[in-house]
Amino acid sequence: MKPKASLVLPVGAGFPKLPPVPHNAKATRRKSLIFAAVVTFVVLLASCPDIAQLHSFPFKLAPSRQIDFKSRCAQPDALFPTQDDVLDDAYARISTPAFRNASIRRLSGAVQVKTESFDDLGPIGEDPRWDVFYNFHDYLEKAFPLIHQHLLLEKVNTYGLLYTWKGSDDLLKPTLLMAHQDTVPVPPETVDAWTYPPWSGAYDGTHIWGRGASDDKNQLIAVMETIELLLEAGFKPRRTILLSFGFDEECSGTRGASSLAAFIKERYGREGIAVIVDEGSGFEQAWGTLFAKPGTAEKGYTDVHLTVRTPGGHSSVPSDHTSIGILSELITMIEAEQYPTRLVNENPYYTQLQCGAAYSPEFPHKLKKLLDRRSSTSAWHQKRWKAEQDFLAIEAAKQGPVIKYLMQTSQAVDVISGGIKVNALPERATAIVNHRINIGETTQVVKDRLTHLAGAVAKKYNLTLHAFDGKEEPSSIILSGSTYELEVAPVTPADASVKGPFSVLAGTVRALYGEDVIVTPGIMTGNTDTRYYWDLTKHIFRFAPGFDPEDEPGLGTIHTVNEKVSVRNHLNAVRWFTLFIRNMDEADI
Ligand SMILES: *[C@@H]1O[C@H](CO)[C@@H](O)[C@H](O)[C@H]1NC(C)=O
Ligand SMILES: *[C@@H]1O[C@H](CO)[C@@H](O)[C@H](O)[C@H]1NC(C)=O
Ligand SMILES: [Zn+2]
Numbered sequence: 001m002k003p004k005a006s007l008v009l010p011v012g013a014g015f016p017k018l019p020p021v022p023h024n025a026k027a028t029r030r031k032s033l034i035f036a037a038v039v040t041f042v043v044l045l046a047s048c049p050d051i052a053q054l055h056s057f058p059f060k061l062a063p064s065r066q067i068d069f070k071s072r073c074a075q076p077d078a079l080f081p082t083q084d085d086v087l088d089d090a091y092a093r094i095s096t097p098a099f100r101n102a103s104i105r106r107l108s109g110a111v112q113v114k115t116e117s118f119d120d121l122g123p124i125g126e127d128p129r130w131d132v133f134y135n136f137h138d139y140l141e142k143a144f145p146l147i148h149q150h151l152l153l154e155k156v157n158t159y160g161l162l163y164t165w166k167g168s169d170d171l172l173k174p175t176l177l178m179a180h181q182d183t184v185p186v187p188p189e190t191v192d193a194w195t196y197p198p199w200s201g202a203y204d205g206t207h208i209w210g211r212g213a214s215d216d217k218n219q220l221i222a223v224m225e226t227i228e229l230l231l232e233a234g235f236k237p238r239r240t241i242l243l244s245f246g247f248d249e250e251c252s253g254t255r256g257a258s259s260l261a262a263f264i265k266e267r268y269g270r271e272g273i274a275v276i277v278d279e280g281s282g283f284e285q286a287w288g289t290l291f292a293k294p295g296t297a298e299k300g301y302t303d304v305h306l307t308v309r310t311p312g313g314h315s316s317v318p319s320d321h322t323s324i325g326i327l328s329e330l331i332t333m334i335e336a337e338q339y340p341t342r343l344v345n346e347n348p349y350y351t352q353l354q355c356g357a358a359y360s361p362e363f364p365h366k367l368k369k370l371l372d373r374r375s376s377t378s379a380w381h382q383k384r385w386k387a388e389q390d391f392l393a394i395e396a397a398k399q400g401p402v403i404k405y406l407m408q409t410s411q412a413v414d415v416i417s418g419g420i421k422v423n424a425l426p427e428r429a430t431a432i433v434n435h436r437i438n439i440g441e442t443t444q445v446v447k448d449r450l451t452h453l454a455g456a457v458a459k460k461y462n463l464t465l466h467a468f469d470g471k472e473e474p475s476s477i478i479l480s481g482s483t484y485e486l487e488v489a490p491v492t493p494a495d496a497s498v499k500g501p502f503s504v505l506a507g508t509v510r511a512l513y514g515e516d517v518i519v520t521p522g523i524m525t526g527n528t529d530t531r532y533y534w535d536l537t538k539h540i541f542r543f544a545p546g547f548d549p550e551d552e553p554g555l556g557t558i559h560t561v562n563e564k565v566s567v568r569n570h571l572n573a574v575r576w577f578t579l580f581i582r583n584m585d586e587a588d589i
Helices: 003-008 025-046 049-054 085-093 097-112 128-143 145-150 188-193 217-232 257-268 323-336 348-359 365-374 379-387 391-397 443-460 501-513 567-586
Strands: 152-156 160-165 175-180 207-209 241-246 275-281 283-286 289-292 295-298 300-309 410-418 428-437 464-467 476-480 522-524 540-543 564-566
Touching: 085 217, 085 567, 097 128, 097 207, 097 217, 097 567, 128 145, 145 217, 152 257, 160 257, 175 217, 175 257, 175 567, 207 567, 217 241, 217 567, 241 257, 275 501, 275 522, 289 348, 289 501, 295 348, 300 323, 300 443, 323 410, 323 428, 323 443, 348 365, 348 391, 348 522, 365 391, 428 443, 443 464, 443 476, 501 540, 501 567, 564 567
Parallel strands: 175 241, 175 275, 275 540, 295 522, 464 476
Antiparallel strands: 152 160, 160 241, 207 564, 283 289, 295 540, 300 428, 300 476, 410 428
């Protein structure tokens, strides 16, 4: 026989007629059939590269699609403002010992003014615990005389600070820099655990210690020092500069940021701001590359309260399942399945992976291969990605829970209560489940799933289900949302090949830290005060621009004992803001 003949058969022509069977018969014939089938399959594959790519064949059947990941993670050149001797001198002054000393004094002094915010704070004007912010305002006035002489200061809802440095060109939308004045409290029982007392603002030769040193007085003071420096140098902005400092970020910003945002919107209108920079993520080493990761997205948030009500009675004649037992069953069902790990195209972590593929020497081969496939533009592939599990996300999630939850809605049963007496059946048992919503999903996804599960339990125990309808009755399961709920934030555009706020921000990062630093959009699993500012601009960045190569990775000591910030980190933040303001001032965007 001539097996090669089948190779030249046009696809779809069917199998060749086999020659008459000679004496050694059936075995040969079967082999021929199998061979012909394999060859035809190979021919089919070769003509269909999509299939060849998808199934990881050990041999190459089609020319591989070379995805240019660099074009998907464009890096702008380092962006320096136009030369200006006076302003450049001022910039150089940040590096002098005198500025360093003064900066340490200013930040240390700010930490020493206690500005704790508490979840149970009463109304402004009634609860005396708010008054600490007057002390902080007094402090800022003393520390930054030029700002208080030249800028307009408006106090919004008593303690919110809005500084306006009016630019000469009204056609340019303002640059808005944010920070918050408040800190989380220091629980009295933890004070002894601090190396330096939490309100000391101690300087140990490299770091400034104390509550608020890195969340968020460093950013607030860096912004103020930048403006004071630019005023001193005689800078005349074309573009208006706004500083907006809330005072209850650590308890959701309902009185501070919400009032400030409304005030600013009233004055500048919807989309009236060019760019916003607030506290957020900073720098991180990954796959052998240093990334700057300004946060361009925030996960959503919702707490769901689960309540089971059953008749009470004496525990000597119990029902088989009490409220507590039924609630436990529901919780077990909830935990039995996790939300899917999914990486939609808008999720900044998808860009981060492509940045890794483009620039990182140690980027994992397997992730790269999955990215290649994901990036295929064929409709057939796209459909498959939507229909099936997100293999790329699942593989990326193997890096650990911190990465996984950038791509997955989290659920955590954090609070439970029920029962009051050991010999009385509990009439009511309640649990609270905390969720952070994945990019591409909504709080409704969570509510639908819980309604479905609670419905099954209610049916099993003949209870009425009240799912998010605000009602309740005896013998029922009640689901209710929290007063504080937040959808996923709109994702900030972050393509540096397009001239815009992101390219200015990224170019400024590379000007300060060098072009080995790769700037990629990042994602916040928590929320900042910017949650109230969504209407003001599409270009919101949650970014801590200070970097010190010796900093501990991650969030460091935020919200815990021994909060501190390195002076090197802080001074770099001042440098960055100084360059950024000048770059934004020159940018025609
Ligand atoms: C800065 O502070 C250090 C330590 O307190 C001091 O020795 C030094 O003279 C100061 N330098 C300037 C220029 O103020
Ligand atoms: C279920 O509850 C209803 C009223 O709450 C009651 O009338 C009915 O008999 C119960 N059914 C069972 C099977 O217990
Ligand atoms: Zn903060």
